[in-house]
Amino acid sequence: MKIKLQFKRTADSAPEYYYTNLFVVTEWERLERRNIQQLSTNPLYSDYCCWMHTILKLKGEQVGDNWREWVAKNPDIEIIPVLDETDPNPTDAAPTAAN
Numbered sequence: 560m561k562i563k564l565q566f567k568r569t570a571d572s573a574p575e576y577y578y579t580n581l582f583v584v585t586e587w588e589r590l591e592r593r594n595i596q597q598l599s600t601n602p603l604y605s606d607y608c609c610w611m612h613t614i615l616k617l618k619g620e621q622v623g624d625n626w627r628e629w630v631a632k633n634p635d636i637e638i639i640p641v642l643d644e645t646d647p648n649p650t651d652a653a654p655t656a657a658n
Contacts, residue, residue: 566611567637576641583613590626607638 562579587609588594598606612626622629630636 562610563641564607564611564614565637565639565641568633569635570637577611577614579610579614582617583610586613602640604638607640611636611638 564577564579566575566577567573568575584595587606591606591609593606608630609626612622612629615622623632
């Protein structure tokens with residue numbers, strides 16, 4: 560499962576984009592004792608914070624071990640899930656190699 564997150568370090572900084580991966584989601588499940596089915600019915604902002612903290616930690620950034628402490632030290636960060644903008648039912652016919 561991959562979820563795209565928009566991350567802004569400060570109000571005037573350019574947005575950065577990151578994706579969750581299997582490790583990020585399983586680490587979130589372990590830390591928060593939640594499962595992916597709960598996410599589909601009740602996403603929490605804390606879920607996005609936990610994921611972003613784990614992603615940055617995997618990148619090697621010094622964010623500490625506890626995502627709650629990281630958020631407390633950086634209250635002005637912004638984390639927003641980005642909806643998939645792919646049209647699941649495209650109506651335009653596209654040529655293929657066969658025609």
